[in-house]
Amino acid sequence: MSPQPVAIREVKVIRYLTPLREGGSLPAIAEADDDFLYVLKFKGAGQGVKALIAELIGGEIARLLGLRIPEIVFAQLDEAFGRTEPDEEIQDLLKASIGLNLAMHYLSGAITFDPLVSDVDARLASEIVWLDCLLMNVDRTARNTNMLMWHKELWLIDHGAALYFHHSWQDWEQQAARPFAQIKDHVLLKKATDLSAVDEHFKGILSEEAIRHIVSLIPGDWLLKDAPFETEEAHREAYIQFFIQRLLHSEVLIKAAADARQAVI
Template identity: 60%
Template sequence: MEFNPKLRTVNVTRYILPLREGGSLPALADADDGFKYVLKFRGAGQREKALIAELLGGEIARLLGFKIPELVYANLDPAFGRSEGDEEIQDLLKGSQGLNLALHFLSGAINFDPIAMPVDPILASKIVWLDMYITNVDRTFRNTNMLMWNRELWLIDHGASFLFHHAWINWEKNAQGSFPIIKNHVLLEAASKLDQVNEEFKTLLTPAAIDKIVSLIPEEWLMAGGDTEEASEARKVYADFLKLRLSYSDEFTKEARNARSTLI
C-alpha cells in the first residue's frame, strides 16, 4: 500500500480544561467533528517549532508502525477564548489564533508505568531507535510520554524532538552527531534488538516517505521562526536532516547499544 499521509482540519469549538502536566500548557478541547482533542498551541513554549516536531515525530512514528493518536490541524478562531477568565490562558489563546495542532484524546488511557508494565524487547528497541533518530529528549522515567489504552502502548508528545531547529545552524553536524541523552531513556535496558530494528526501519524510511511527511508542515509554521526566506528552503532542511540522519543510523544504533551495555 502506498504511504500517503494526510491530516484533517478541525475547528476548535470549546476549551475544556488545561492539561498542566505539559510545560507548554496543552488543553483538552472539543472540535466541530464531535471529538475531543489534546490541543497543542502555537503560542506556547517553543511555539511553532514544537508543533513541527510534534507533527514530524508523530507521523514518522506512524509510518514505522507505532500506535499514535490521530494528529489534526486545529483552527482557532480569533473570537475564541474571549470569555476565558484565566489571564494566562486567555493570552495563550490570543497568541494561538489560526492553525494549531491537536491529538485525538484517548479517553480512559493511563500513563505508562515502566515498573508495572513490561515492554517486549522488539517494541522497546523500536521506540529507542525512533527517539535516537528524531533526537527526542523526552521518554525518560520522569516523563515517559507513553500511554496504555485498550491494552496497547501508545506514543505521545514528540514536541521536544529535532533539537537542531532551535538554533538551526549546523543542522548537518546535528544529523551526524551523537545523542548521549539516550542513556536516560526509560526503555533502554529492555532494548536488546536494536540492530534488528535498525535494518527494518531503514527500509521503511524511504526518501519519498520522508518528503511526504515533511510536506505536511504548514507554510505559516515554517515561516514563523524567521530561519529562512522561503518556506521551501526550511522544508528542504527538515527533509535533508532526516535523510542524512538516517544514513548514520548504524552509528546511532551502536551508540544506543553501547549506552545500554552500561545498564545491564
C-alpha cells in the same frame, strides 16, 4: 507492503474544556466540530510552532513505522476564543494561538505508562528507542515517559521536545551525523536488544519519498516564522536533508545506543 503516509485532517475547535497543567506549554482538552475530543497544542505556547513541527514530524514518522500514535489533526482556533476566558494566562495563550494549531485525539481512560507495571517486549522497546535516536527526542525518560497504556496497548504521545536543533538550526548538518547522547536516559533502553534488526527494517520503510511527504505536511506559515532560511522550500529541504543524513548514519546512532545500554545493565 510498507505503510503509506497519510493526509492530516483539519478540524475546528468549538469548545475549550480544560487545561492540562502538567504540561509546561499548557495544552488543553478541547472539543472539535467532528464531535471528538482532542489534546490541543497551541502555537502561542512557549516553544511556539517549532514544538508543533516536531510533534507533527515525530508523530507521523512513528505512525509510518507502525507505532501507535493518536490521530494528529490540524485544529483551527477562532478569534472568539479567549474573550471570555477568566484565567489571564490561558486568555493570552488562546489569543496568541488564533489560526492553525495541532491536536491529538484524546485517548479517554488512558493511563501513564509505568515501566514497573507494564512490560514491553524487546522488539517494541527497540523500535521506540530507534525512533527517539532518530528524532533526538529528549523526553522519554522514567520521570516523564510520554507513553500511555490504552486498551492494554502502548501508545506514544508528545514529540514536541524532539528535533531541538531546529530552534536555532546551528550546525544542523553536523548534528545530523552525531549519536544521540541523551539516549542513556531512555526509559526503555535496557529492553532494547533488537536495535540492529529494527534499523534494517525501519530504513526500508522510511524512504526519501516518505520523508518528503511528511515534511510537506508542515503548514507554510509555521515554517516562515522565525526562520533562518530565505524561503519555505529551503526550510523544508533542510528538514529532509537532516533525516536523509540521519538515516545514512543510523549504524553510528544504534551503536551509541547499544553502548549506552551496556553501561546501564
